[in-house]
């Protein structure tokens with residue numbers, strides 16, 4: 431008898447014993463053991479409702495950030511200064527769309543449908559990153575988004591490759607590789623501009639001035655005001671706190687700014703030898719919460735563009751479904 435899972439006794443019909451379902455407490459112990467051992471929770475594993483809910487919240491917000499993040503840069507595709515820059519930007523914006531797809535798929539494994547997530551986004555109930563509610567005024571903004579916004583995103587996302595939820599962690603590996611290309615293309619575009627005319631250099635400095643503080647706020651509220659952090663870290667979803675990631679980002683970015691030849695717009699920014707880190711000034715958290723709560727400079731425009739794209743794409747979704755149904759019918763006929 432070839433079998434891997436049953437111990438079949440010789441000479442008789444096997445009697446399959448019903449395995450009693452473990453009680454919730456046992457399931458919780460198993461879950462905690464996996465988390466404590468730094469293992470992975472997979473979609474079919476039992477998980478506490480609150481863990482599932484937290485993951486759906488974070489992954490869907492992340493997915494929304496990716497697809498809303500396509501909009502500020504998408505505005506510059508038709509105005510890129512050369513064919514090379516246009517090709518790079520098209521590829522980058524497409525990558526962001528792909529990141530959205532991996533993340534929506536990861537969230538779907540937790541039992542939430544894509545329609546539910548889109549509905550939350552389009553009705554304004556869902557959050558997405560504050561950073562995408564600011565305008566991209568010049569071509570230098572596109573470079574700065576690559577260097578600083580994608581740079582901040584990578585800093586936050588590398589630890590997510592070790593997230594305790596398997597599908598999210600695995601999706602993040604590819605996302606981070608692509609984000610790393612995004613960061614480098616932005617920095618390289620800025621390096622090129624900084625070797626240009628005084629006007630081009632001023633344009634880069636102006637973009638850095640406008641984006642710097644918003645990028646620091648992107649990491650989320652200070653640890654003391656972050657309601658989700660303690661539990662998120664206990665569950666191995668978050669690995670590094672908001673403040674620690676922010677500090678790492680500042681420390682990594684200061685030397686890059688020096689090479690680029692730009693000034694970071696913070697008079698309080700200086701090396702603190704005692705701490706072994708850079709000190710930096712106070713972030714405007716009132717502005718951050720205004721933006722998160724829907725009152726930033728571009729919140730309405732971003733949401734309206736997103737909803738319009740969704741409505742304009744209805745015929746594509748309908749056609750894809752009709753095609754899939756046709757294929758399925760054909761397969762059934764062939765199999766019959």
Ligand code: 3HC
Pocket residue numbers: 487488491492493495496499526557558559560561579580583586587647648649650651655656657658659662668672722
């Ligand atoms: N923008 C909007 N909302 C934010 C925010 C931001 N920058 N930072 C925090 N918040 C929200 C949180 O979502 C939370 O709201 P909720 O409880 O209603 O969901 C509230 O502020 C309190 O924040 P917490 O620190 O307690 O929340 P978290 O523990 O979830 O931490 C986070 C926030 C660090 C953003 C975390 O959710 C995370 O790491 N998410 C995954 C990464 C992500 O979403 N990045 C967004 C940018 S992706 C991107 O930029 C695309 C790339 O192409 C550039």
